[in-house]
Amino acid sequence: MSASVTVTPAMARALVDEARAKGYRPGVLGFRAPVGGQSRQQFDVAGAPVALVPCVSTLAVREAILARGRGDWLVVVTERTDDDLGAGLLAQVIGQRLRRPDVWQAVQHRFAATGIDAQLAGAAAHRELAAGLLEAAPPSGWPPAPAGLLTRDHALGSVARRWLGVPDGPTDALGVLGWSANRDVVTLIGELRLLAGDELTDAVLAWLASGTGAAEPFVASLLGRGNAGDVVPLGLVLNALHSRPGADADLVVARLEHRWGPVPGASLVAVADAAVTVTADLLADPTRRDDAARVLARADELAGVAQGLPLMTSSRLMRSGLVHRLRRLADALRVDAASGLEAVEEAWGAVCDHALHGDDGSVAALRAAVRLRRWLATEAEGEAPSDLAGLARRQADVDAWVDAAVNDAAAGVDDEHVARALEHVLGRVAAVRDEHDRQFAHALAANPAAVDGGSAGPVGAAEAAVWPLENLLAQVVFPVATKTPTLLLILDGMSTATATEIVANINERTDLAMTEAYLPGVGRRGAGLSVLPSITDASRASLLSGRLVTGGQGVEQAGFAALTNAHKLGTAKLFHKKILDSSRLGFAVSDEVRHAIADVDGHRLVACVLNTIDDALNSSDPSGTFWNADAVKHLVPLLQRAADARRAVVITADHGHVVERRHGVQRSYASALGNRHRLADQAAEADEVLVEGQRVLVEGNRAVLAVSERLRYRSVRAGYHGGAAPAEVVVPVVLLVPSGAEDTTFTLAPPQAPAWWEGGLRAPAVPVPSAPVGPQPDLFSTDEPPAAVGPSVGADLVATKVFADQRALAGRVVVTDAQIRQLVDALALAPDRRLTAAQAAAAVGASITRVAMVLNQAAKLVNVEGYPVLSIDAATGAVLLDEGLLAEQYGIGR
Secondary structure, rough: OOOOOOOOHHHHHHHHHHHOOOOOOOEEEEEEOOOOOOOOEEEOOOOOOEEEEEEOOOOHHHHHHHHOOOOOOEEEEEEOOHHHHHHHHHHEEOOOOEEOOHHHHHHHHHOOOEEOOOHHHOOOOHHHHHHHHHHHHHOOOOOOOOOHHOOHHHHHHHHHHOOOOOOOOOOOHHHHHHOOOOOHHHHHHHEEEEEHHHHHHHHHHHHHHHHHHHHHHHHHHHHHOHHHHHHHHHHHHHHHHHHOHHHHHHHHHHHHHHOOOOHHHHHHHHHHHHHHHHHHHHHHHHHHHHHHHHHHHHHHHHHOOOOOOOHOOOOOOHHHHHHHHHHHHHHOOOOOOOHHHHHHHHHHHHHHHHHOOOHHHHHHHHHHHHHHHHHHHHHHOOOOOOOOOHHHHHHHOOOOOOOOHHHHHHHOOOOHHHHHHHHHHHHHHHHHHHHHHHHHHHHHHHHHHHHHOOOOOOOHHHHHHHHHHHHHHHHHHHHHHHHHHHEEEOOOOOOOHHHHHHHHHHHHHHOEEEEOOOOOOOOOOEEEEEOOOHHHHHHHHHHHOOOOOOHHHHHHHHHHHHHHHHOOOOOOOEEEEHHHEEEEOOOOOOOOHHHHHHOOOOOEEEEEEEHHHHHHHOOOOOOOOOOOOOOOOOOHHHHHHHHHHEEEEEEEEEOEEOOOOOOOOOOOOOEEEEOOOOEEOOOOOOOEEEOOOOOOOOOEEEEEEOOOOOOEOOOOOEEOOOOOOHHHEEEEEEEEEEEOOOOOOOOOOOOOOOOHOOOOOOOOOOOOOOOOOOOOOOOOOOOOOOOOOOOOOHHHOOOHHHHHHHHHHHOOOOOOOOHHHHHHHHHHHOHHEOOHHHHHHHHOOOOOOOOOHHHHHHHHHHHHHHHHOOEEOOHHHHHEEEEEHHHHHHHOOO
8 A cells, every 4th residue: 555544543443453353462553654744642442542653753753662651552653664763663563664554454354354345445535435434433343244355335334324324224215215314314424524534425325325226316416415304305396296297397396406416307206206105104103203294394395495386286295285185175165065075075085195184283173174064965955853852862963973073173273265164164054053953942942841840751752762860860870770880970061062072082992991882772872951951050969869959069969869779779979079089199089989989789879970071161161172081080080990890881961061152142131040041031032942840940940041052141151051052951871881791781882973974975986786686595694684775785795605605614703694784885885985993883883892803703704715805904993895806706796
């Protein structure tokens, strides 16, 4: 090697290590190399001091040798010759001569290599490259060269992984682009330049780019220009532009081209494709969500600078693409024609297809608006009930979900364009809901059982049963408690809408181990009618006492004890708020409550009153609260204690509520008794109703109740109750049983949400046609034949010999032919032949906790030799029907 090689501290370390490896003890190493501009440096190698001393003269060499401490290493660098130093000084140098530094030999030693590939050592500026490898070497040395030969891939790859954070694995286009999205990538590259120099850094970056295939020219250009962080963002922009070819897209590319320079078009296409895959992977990796967010924000920034945001509409990754889809959905929501629902579903599907839809705050409001738009379509087609029981069931079975969706949509969004669409849909919904409220209130006032009481049973027939609250314990709760130990939870102020959210959350959670079931003799979620007016003092006291009475906690305790004793339920316990709170730090509920729930023999019935929701009406925002189980104080620990004790749980309320949305009116009356009820000293107006009878627990048993949710009689609060709107009067009655409870005791309930809640009401095109053959006998099922209401793909499937053979092979499974038929028919009519887990549960009549088991068994039956006629998404639980395989395996369908 030429004497122009400078001995750096990194090289000196390598040279000392090499001497140590050869068995030399600490001594003097002498090298002939340039010394200009260098100064003495001190460091340690393996715990031994090392001094690197540049010596401009023979005298300086002598002085350095004389000054060396015993046990120290001395590396002397001088431009003098061996003759200049003489034999006396050289005798004290290891090898008795000055050596010329061989930088590649030092590198070879650092990699424990026996040879160096010519592709590496023969590169341009190879000495600087080798010096950089020495400078960048970690204290323990580089990873040993495989098979002893130090290759370019091993050397540069080792640097990339040690200093640039390149992960182990292939350094192909996806690997390199994924690395470039690291937030620290630009900083790491800069630090490597400072440490090891430009030659090594540029060589490593070029090596990284070389693995990206067709994308190499583009990647190499950006890495070389110091813009590594822009590789993926620019790729995303290019991907969106490639899907919108034309002069406008070409112009945007031209505005961006200065960032990468002249590269082949194939390179742009390759990096665009890879960027999409990499970004999707980043979004799927919880540890790299921040990297994904930064990449996507930068992509929108670059598109904006190039005036290309309007062309990003096709991107399912970029935020600008989501904004376009949200606005397109908003436009569809403003079309009131029945035919417009198809456009709404298509636009909503595009929103759900965008990778960021789950992270955008406006999507929840728009999801609610889509649901409301579906409901409006069903409302226009349906026939309204006329009796009180039917109207109350409408609130419990349908309008509860409407009200929940209204709460979500009314929360609003920042985008003015989208906000106008929400406003439009909510306006249409309000008009329909106002009419529902009016119908209910007048039926309430006219129904003797609702105003006079005294009914021995529920209002309405058994299937549409609605219980007056004073009858609820005796007729509903006590029969449950007779079958099994029971926990009664009274959530003060819980409306039917709030219950939809809380119960859905309970059903989905595995930590609560509770599942919704049907009340005995009822094939749907239960419902009750509050006492009038719908206020706590009247309704809760009457509920707990089993008779019409008003009063506070003292009346409730006495009434509950008398009622449970009369029904021979032993020692039942009732706990109010103060007793629920534990005085012991770290305990969620008091010892007394925990012990009572655990004592199933001593206390067959335990009741607790939870006030969180009613309290929210006074101060917080009940419509803006996400009402899950955690939002109600004490609810989660009580459910967990009930599950541990194997108690059934009945959740109900004393009344519901309406929400203050800041567009109501206050009508002041001296005779106002509350926010929503007054004495009947003045005639009822159009938005009020007069009620009179024994269930009207005010003086004279006669009062005027507000009907419109926008009417109040006192100062503004977050919400109100006491009126005649069904959201106030109709209360939910929900039965939960511990997971794994025997079905012989209670029937588990499928999801109770109406069909429009989870999915579209119309198929996108035509349903999968049934086979054009006559009916085939079902030789293996005892299920009743389907009603002759039109072609049924599911009925055709279960009637085939292939399915009969499948059932014979499957052995013992619990899924019935009727469930298979219902599932396949629902899939045949579903958009994209796909059902969510909740939709599938409703189709087969299974609870949400058991639908996975039912679907897996259905797939086992239907999938001939493993071919996925039915496939199940492991992540979401959704089920998909493959029409082609259905036709191929069963000879039915298309």
